[in-house]
Amino acid sequence: MAAKDKPFQNLLKTERIGSEDLRFYDLTALKDNRYEKLPFSIRVLLESAVRNCDGFQIQESDVQNILNWSENQDKSVEIPFKPARVILQDFTGVPAVVDFAAMRDAVEKLGGDPQKINPICPADLVIDHSVQVDVSRSAVRNTPNPGGGQRSNVAACPAGSQRSNKNSWCSSCLHSALPLMDEICPFHHLETQGSTALKKNQDLEFERNKERFIFLKWGAKAFKNMLIVPPGSGIVHQVNLEYLGRVVFNTDGLLYPDSLVGTDSHTTMINGLGIVAWGVGGIEAEAVMLGQAISMVLPKVVGYKITGQLNPLITSTDLVLTITKHLRQVGVVGKFVEFYGPGVSQLSIADRATISNMCPEYGATVGFFPVDDQSIEYLRQTGREEDKIRFVEKYLRANKMFRDYDNTDNDPEFSELVELDMNTVVPCCSGPKRPHDKVAVTDMKTDFMTCLNNKIGFKGFAIPSEKQTMTIPFVYDKQEYTLSHGSVVIAAITSCTNTSNPSVMLGAGLLAKNAVEAGLDVKPYIKTSLSPGSGVVTYYLRESGVIPYLDKLGFGIVGYGCMTCIGNSGPLEEPVAQAIDKGDLVACGVLSGNRNFEGRIHPLTRANYLASPPLVIAYALAGTVCFDFEKDSLGKNAEGKEIYLRDIWPTREQIHQVEQQFVIPSMFREVYSKIQKGTDRWMALDAPDSQLYPWDAKSTYIKSPPFFENMTKELPDMQGVKDAFVLLNLGDSVTTDHISPAGSISRTSPAARYLGNLGLTPREFNSYGSRRGNDDVMARGTFANIRLVNKLMDKPGPRTIHVPSNDQMDIYDAAQRYDSEGKQVIVLAGKEYGSGSSRDWAAKGPWILGIKAVIAESYERIHRSNLVGMGIIPLQYKSGETAQSLGLTGREAYTIDLNEDIKPGQLAVVKTNDGKTFEVIVRFDTDVELTYFRHGGILNYMIRKML
Numbered sequence: 001m002a003a004k005d006k007p008f009q010n011l012l013k014t015e016r017i018g019s020e021d022l023r024f025y026d027l028t029a030l031k032d033n034r035y036e037k038l039p040f041s042i043r044v045l046l047e048s049a050v051r052n053c054d055g056f057q058i059q060e061s062d063v064q065n066i067l068n069w070s071e072n073q074d075k076s077v078e079i080p081f082k083p084a085r086v087i088l089q090d091f092t093g094v095p096a097v098v099d100f101a102a103m104r105d106a107v108e109k110l111g112g113d114p115q116k117i118n119p120i121c122p123a124d125l126v127i128d129h130s131v132q133v134d135v136s137r138s139a140v141r142n143t144p145n146p147g148g149g150q151r152s153n154v155a156a157c158p159a160g161s162q163r164s165n166k167n168s169w170c171s172s173c174l175h176s177a178l179p180l181m182d183e184i185c186p187f188h189h190l191e192t193q194g195s196t197a198l199k200k201n202q203d204l205e206f207e208r209n210k211e212r213f214i215f216l217k218w219g220a221k222a223f224k225n226m227l228i229v230p231p232g233s234g235i236v237h238q239v240n241l242e243y244l245g246r247v248v249f250n251t252d253g254l255l256y257p258d259s260l261v262g263t264d265s266h267t268t269m270i271n272g273l274g275i276v277a278w279g280v281g282g283i284e285a286e287a288v289m290l291g292q293a294i295s296m297v298l299p300k301v302v303g304y305k306i307t308g309q310l311n312p313l314i315t316s317t318d319l320v321l322t323i324t325k326h327l328r329q330v331g332v333v334g335k336f337v338e339f340y341g342p343g344v345s346q347l348s349i350a351d352r353a354t355i356s357n358m359c360p361e362y363g364a365t366v367g368f369f370p371v372d373d374q375s376i377e378y379l380r381q382t383g384r385e386e387d388k389i390r391f392v393e394k395y396l397r398a399n400k401m402f403r404d405y406d407n408t409d410n411d412p413e414f415s416e417l418v419e420l421d422m423n424t425v426v427p428c429c430s431g432p433k434r435p436h437d438k439v440a441v442t443d444m445k446t447d448f449m450t451c452l453n454n455k456i457g458f459k460g461f462a463i464p465s466e467k468q469t470m471t472i473p474f475v476y477d478k479q480e481y482t483l484s485h486g487s488v489v490i491a492a493i494t495s496c497t498n499t500s501n502p503s504v505m506l507g508a509g510l511l512a513k514n515a516v517e518a519g520l521d522v523k524p525y526i527k528t529s530l531s532p533g534s535g536v537v538t539y540y541l542r543e544s545g546v547i548p549y550l551d552k553l554g555f556g557i558v559g560y561g562c563m564t565c566i567g568n569s570g571p572l573e574e575p576v577a578q579a580i581d582k583g584d585l586v587a588c589g590v591l592s593g594n595r596n597f598e599g600r601i602h603p604l605t606r607a608n609y610l611a612s613p614p615l616v617i618a619y620a621l622a623g624t625v626c627f628d629f630e631k632d633s634l635g636k637n638a639e640g641k642e643i644y645l646r647d648i649w650p651t652r653e654q655i656h657q658v659e660q661q662f663v664i665p666s667m668f669r670e671v672y673s674k675i676q677k678g679t680d681r682w683m684a685l686d687a688p689d690s691q692l693y694p695w696d697a698k699s700t701y702i703k704s705p706p707f708f709e710n711m712t713k714e715l716p717d718m719q720g721v722k723d724a725f726v727l728l729n730l731g732d733s734v735t736t737d738h739i740s741p742a743g744s745i746s747r748t749s750p751a752a753r754y755l756g757n758l759g760l761t762p763r764e765f766n767s768y769g770s771r772r773g774n775d776d777v778m779a780r781g782t783f784a785n786i787r788l789v790n791k792l793m794d795k796p797g798p799r800t801i802h803v804p805s806n807d808q809m810d811i812y813d814a815a816q817r818y819d820s821e822g823k824q825v826i827v828l829a830g831k832e833y834g835s836g837s838s839r840d841w842a843a844k845g846p847w848i849l850g851i852k853a854v855i856a857e858s859y860e861r862i863h864r865s866n867l868v869g870m871g872i873i874p875l876q877y878k879s880g881e882t883a884q885s886l887g888l889t890g891r892e893a894y895t896i897d898l899n900e901d902i903k904p905g906q907l908a909v910v911k912t913n914d915g916k917t918f919e920v921i922v923r924f925d926t927d928v929e930l931t932y933f934r935h936g937g938i939l940n941y942m943i944r945k946m947l
Contacts (some may be wrong), residue, residue, distance in 0.1 A: 007060055008050045015398070017391045024255040025051050027399050034067050036400060037413045039301040039338050040370035042069050043401055044257045044276040045081055051256055052082045057293045057928055065298060073300045073415055078925070080293035083259045083277075084249050085122040086285050089236045089562075092263035093125040094212055094773040095840060096286050097219040098705060101693040103943055106708035108692065112947040115691055118224040120291035124244050126229040126236035127216060130209045130770075131561040133492070133570035135200040136529045137554045197529075197558045202232055205559070206681045208766070211701040212773065217687035220676070230678030234560050235496040236262070237269040238533030241353055242382050242500070243672040245273050247371060248392040255395045261288055265360040265837070266594060269496060272353030273378065274371030274396075274403075279360070281736075282840025283866045283938070290942045295865060295926070299365060301336040302327075303414030306343030308423040312651045315504050316351040317592065317612030320358050320497075321430045323420060325438040327362035330418055337364040338414065343422050344369065344405040349378035350501035357497045358594055361435040370403035371396050383668035429615065432588070432607035433458045433598045441615065445626045448486050451607070452586065461586050461606065472583040474575045476525045483579045483587065484624070489572055490527045490589035490605055491620035493555055493613045495565035498592040499533035502540060502663045507655045508555075508613035509546025514648035515621060516549045519637045522620045525576050528554035531563040535671040536663075544662040553617060565593035569602045580604045590619040618645055700758055702773045706848065711940055713947060718934065720898040721852045721873070723913070724824035725803045727815060728783065729791040729883070729890030734829055735836035736863060738788050740845065741768035741781025749798070750780035750812040772841065775848055782845025783811045792890050803891050815849040825849070828883050828890055829856035834863025843870040847937075853896060855910070855920060857882055864923055871937035873898070874923040875908065886918050898922070904930055 013026040027035055027047060038046065046066045052058050058080045065077050088096060104114035206213065213231065220228035229239060246258040258275045261267065265279035284294050304327070310319065327337065339355070347355075352369040359367035369375075371392075379389045396402040404410045427441040432451055437459060439447045452468050454460025463485065471482045483489070498504050522528060530550060532538055538557060541547050550556065562568065569589070571577070580587045581604075589596075589605035596608035609625060619625060621634050633642040677683065688694050695704045745751050745765040754776060755765055771777040784798040792801045793808070801807065802814045809817070818825050827846070833856040834842060843866035846854075853873035864874045875896065877883075883890075892912035902908075904926055907919045924930040935941035 005055045006053065007055075008053055008063070011050065015394070017394050018387050020253065020391075022250065022253055022255050022391060022395075024395055024399070030067075032067060034070065038067075038069055039303070039336065039412045039414060040401060040403060041276055041301060041336050041338050041366060041368040042066065043399070044259055045079065047257055047399070048082050048084075048259065049079065052293070058082070069298060070413060072298050077298045078295050079298050081296050082293045083121070083261050083288055084246075084256065085124065085258070085260045086119070086289050087236060087240055087244065087260055087262040087264075087267060088123065088125040088285060089129050089264050090125065090127040090212070090216065090231075091129040091769045091772060092282055092285075092840075094216065094702075095282055095844075096263070096289070097125070097216060097223075098702065098773045099286060099707070099939060100223060101219070102704050102708060103939060104692055105704065106711055106943050107946055110711070110713050110943070110947055116946045117943075119226050119289040121289050122225050122227075123289050124227045124229065124240070125216070125219075126233065126239050127213070127231040128233075128235045128561040129566060129568075130212070130231060131201055131205040131531075131559040131563060132568040133201065133527070133529050133531070133558050133563050134204050135197040135570070136527055136558050137197070137524065137556065197556055201559045202679065202681065205231060209770070210685070211696075211699050212770070213682070214685050214687050215693070215702045215773065217682070217685050218693055221687065221689065222691055222693070227676065229675055230682040232560050232679045232682070233675055234532070234534035235499070235562055236264060237266055237357065238496040238500040239675070240267075240270050241273060241496075242534055242536060242668060243675065245270050245275055246388075247274060247375070247379065248395050250388070250391060255391060257396075257401065261285055261294065266357050266496070268359035268366055269353050269357035269500070271356035271359065271366050271368045273349055274369060274375050276366060276368060278365050281837070281842075281862065281866060283843055283869045284862065286840075287869060287938050290938065292938065293928075295861075297334070297861070299334065299336045300415035301338050302330070302332050302364070303411075303417045304337050304339045305341035305417060305419040306339060306347070306422060307341050307419065308343055308421040309346060310422045310425060310652065312653060313649060314425050314427060314652070315507060315612040315614065316347070316354045316501055317498055317504055317610075317615075318428050319351070319422065319425050320355045321428050321435075321438050321610065322425050323355055324358050324362045324430070324436045326418070326420060327364065328436040331363070333363040335364055335415070337362075337367045339367070339369050340403075340405060340411055341419070342406050343420075345372070345374070346422075347374075348501075348503065349374055350503065354497055354501050357500075358435065361594060371401065372403045372405055381663065381665055381668070383665040383672070427615070429590070429609040429611040431596050431609035433596065435595055435610055439609075441629060444609075445628050448607070448625050452485055463586065467584075470583050470585070472579040472585065474579040476573060476575045481523065481525060483576070483583065483585055485586045486607075486624045486626040487585065487587055488526055488590055488619050488623055488625060489576055489580070489587045490564065490569055490591070490602060491522070491616050492528070492564035492569065492589070492591040492593070493530045493616050494563050494591055495593035496533040496562075497565075497594040498613050499531070499537055502537075502659045503652070503655050504592070504613045505532075505537055505541065506544060506546070506658050506662075507650055508617055509541055509544060509550055510650040510655060510658065511614045511617050511648055512549040512553050512555065513546055514650070515617070515634075516552045518635075518643045518648055520621055520635045520643060520648075522553045523623050524554070525573055526554070526620055526623065527569070527572055528620055529558040529564060530555040531559050531561060532557060533560070535560065536667050539667040539671065540662045544658050553620065555617065564589075564591050564601060565595065567600050567602070572602065572604060577604055588625050590616050590625070592616050614649070700755060700760065700774060700777070701771055703775055705775045705844075707844075707937070707939060708943065711936065711943065713944070715934060715944070716936065718898050718900045718902065720908070721824055721826060721894060721896040723893045723895055724826045724852060725818060725893055726792070726828055726890040727811065727818070727825040727849065727851060728800055728827045730827065730829040730833070731789055731791065732830035732857075733832050733835055734788075736834055736839040736842040737836055738785045739783055739834070740839040740842040741778050741784060743767060743769075745777075745781070746784070746786075749784055750810050751777050751784070754780055775844070778841050779845055779848040780812045782841065782849055812849065819850050824852050826894055827851055827854045828888065829854060830882070831857045833857075833859050834867075835860040840866065843867050843872065846870075847872055855883075859923065865929070868924060868929045868933055869938040871933060871935075871940070873933070875910075875920040876923050878919060878921065881918065886916065888912070888916070892916070896920075902930065
């Protein structure tokens with residue numbers, strides 16, 4: 001690249017750090033007073049623009065726009081951003097790997113070297129969305145009896161780990177380099193309840209997902225610059241926090257800030273470690289993987305000042321639920337939130353990460369904690385190498401990206417200020433249907449009863465007063481129990497939101513220990529589970545001696561993945577399910593997750609509450625949310641004394657002492673040194689060794705997509721639209737949920753017919769999410785939402801009219817019929833087309849259906865970009881014009897001319913077969929987007945670039 005295309009080369013500085021001469025762009029050398037006033041998160045965007053400025057994707061004017069953030073933050077100025085890396089989970093990652101495999105095929109077909117197709121930007125994929133809580137609390141013989149103070153029936157450790165020397169270790173264990181504080185190696189006891197459930201759940205996970213896992217294992221071997229973390233390793237965001245997060249990259253001696261986008265909304269969790277990151281859709285993620293910039297609006301930055309101290313009995317979960325409600329009330333959608341103030345210094349990185357994880361719930365794009373001394377200590381605690389820690393700190397200090405939260409002179413300028421005094425935080429939950437509906441624990445009983453009375457809504461169930469005290473008896477395991485409104489039937493310690501935080505996990509363990517020693521227990525019909533976000537959690541829980549107590553209460557380890565938090569909660573026991581149905585009960589789930597939307601956790605738990613891991617155990621012990629912990633006893637001990645929650649609740653200081661002793665760097669190093677190895681099941685998978693994937697024509701999960709079937713080496717002529725019929729005539733606020741396939745596959749849908757014709761039964765259909773690697777399924781599920789309102793039809797649903805014949809049919813079938821007739825199709829839409837979460841299949845699906853263009857009144861920004869990325873033309877009515885004002889019915893045929901010399905934002909003429917003519921704005925907003933479209937989409941552009 002010519003020097004003129006790198007206008008900020010003069011900012012490159014070389015500094016000796018340790019034994020290396022390392023280079024970086026010194027932003028202080030800009031000599032611009034505006035820089036030190038920028039929020040720390042905006043400084044990261046600026047550095048990326050400076051380093052990647054090439055006069056094409058990123059121009060000098062973009063750098064100036066960011067520097068001038070104070071003036072531009074209110075002006076919806078668009079800027080390009082090139083993150084340092086990409087992270088994916090398996091549900092969203094599979095289609096990305098499918099696309100890369102198909103790109104290799106296309107490059108070879110066109111005479112190029114397929115091995116050139118690799119992620120240009122580093123990509124990490126963690127398989128964590130596939131495991132379910134099919135089994136929990138398995139009945140096992142020889143279970144430890146923690147209440148008696150003895151561990152019975154201990155198997156002899158083959159390495160002789162029964163010992164008196166606490167500084168020795170078990171040489172045959174995975175943790176052979178880890179000194180054990182136990183007299184007996186905790187990894188060589190007979191199987192506990194959790195370990196049996198863990199094995200069964202992992203077995204079922206592999207049975208269901210074998211095709212997908214084989215494909216991903218092939219990808220792990222075939223692609224460079226892509227790390228694929230096997231199933232059973234943990235949750236993507238916790239693995240990112242504990243291991244993958246670099247904070248500062250060192251690429252061939254060039255230092256720059258770590259930053260990323262991820263195909264999961266809770267990618268923001270890494271903000272707690274001082275890394276700018278947020279969730280995006282699959283197409284944006286693939287674009288970044290291919291070295292392209294993504295477009296974003298220069299955001300406002302809300303400064304959130306934290307002061308005061310947490311009460312000794314308060315958890316970080318209580319703090320985050322308080323902040324979530326507060327910021328929802330403030331209104332931060334589309335904004336960055338940056339935390340500051342003296343209170344931040346008192347929060348551990350795990351505490352900060354918990355707050356950042358909930359960023360989607362309070363609506364911000366990021367919830368950012370700039371790097372400080374605590375961040376550096378966390379890198380040491382989690383076993384990062386000392387030489388890397390050295391250049392992280394040196395670089396950030398040199399570029400004034402290192403924060404001192406106690407120094408007000410260090411405070412930047414913010415768009416607006418909000419403040420929270422931590423002294424005001426009280427123990428709380430959130431629910432019953434939204435993560436930002438905080439309820440103080442002291443108010444839970446009355447709040448739930450109010451919800452029963454309220455009309456149906458986010459805080460209401462409309463239960464008639466005469467039915468509110470109903471109890472339903474049932475028999476479980478030869479014993480009779482009763483359920484009523486408010487009964488807890490699911491209690492899950494789950495989700496990276498909390499399992500990444502040793503303070504709340506050890507707090508749960510200590511609470512379990514105190515409860516068991518007091519003689520308390522959890523009713524056996526409650527589905528209890530513990531799904532850690534990484535193997536490190538298992539290490540410190542076992543080393544601290546709390547695992548047997550958790551097991552005793554039913555909180556055995558059931559898997560390493562998102563599990564209950566994403567709805568993979570598995571079935572309830574049949575007698576429990578029948579009792580809930582019989583009484584039409586508002587049964588409850590309590591979980592340490594981040595989302596509790598209605599129907600998400602389990603179909604039978606109409607009320608779901610987010611809570612800290614200790615409170616999850618507390619409500620499991622209580623058996624109901626209609627419980628006043630101050631007044632109601634949890635049970636009696638052996639002496640007949642009433643036991644209250646306050647009697648067994650550990651303090652923050654007690655938890656901190658245990659954490660200091662047992663959460664140590666060697667645990668993290670040992671776990672993550674084997675991160676790519678996987679379990680025995682993963683190692684036993686026989687994945688192909690070829691550079692090109694040998695597609696299995698019989699696979700119903702993985703299929704080569706059709707995106708490049710007719711691609712040529714040469715750039716195609718600019719093509720408009722000729723005599724196209726309207727496949728769908730839509731109104732305002734059509735979301736990606738309406739467009740993209742999601743959820744279960746309806747038995748009457750085109751996708752169900754397709755799978756049925758392949759010999760699958762409805763039980764084997766699985767979900768659209770699990771079949772994202774099969775375009776035949778996904779295309780049939782596009783626009784398949786039962787609430788889709790198509791103006792060509794007289795009622796909502798996934799149906800349309802084949803205009804020439806006036807036949808009504810499923811949308812997919814109509815698209816196929818138009819294609820067989822050689823007819824093009826378009827979509828008419830109203831305002832905010834494509835709003836909601838960014839989803840790649842909301843653009844890929846329409847492309848497969850043959851949609852050439854969309855004419856809308858306005859677009860959601862990212863979805864419009866995704867349409868361009870797939871080669872679909874986004875057109876917009878001129879201001880004041882709509883389909884209705886122009887007299888368009890959707891039964892016309894449309895011709896749209898695009899000139900070879902078209903420019904971004906140019907007008908185009910639309911003609912219909914009934915004589916109407918009008919102009920539309922061609923929403924190619926940049927030269928880069930126009931380039932992508934000329935090639936037929938961003939993936940096609942990259943293929944030609946590699947030839």
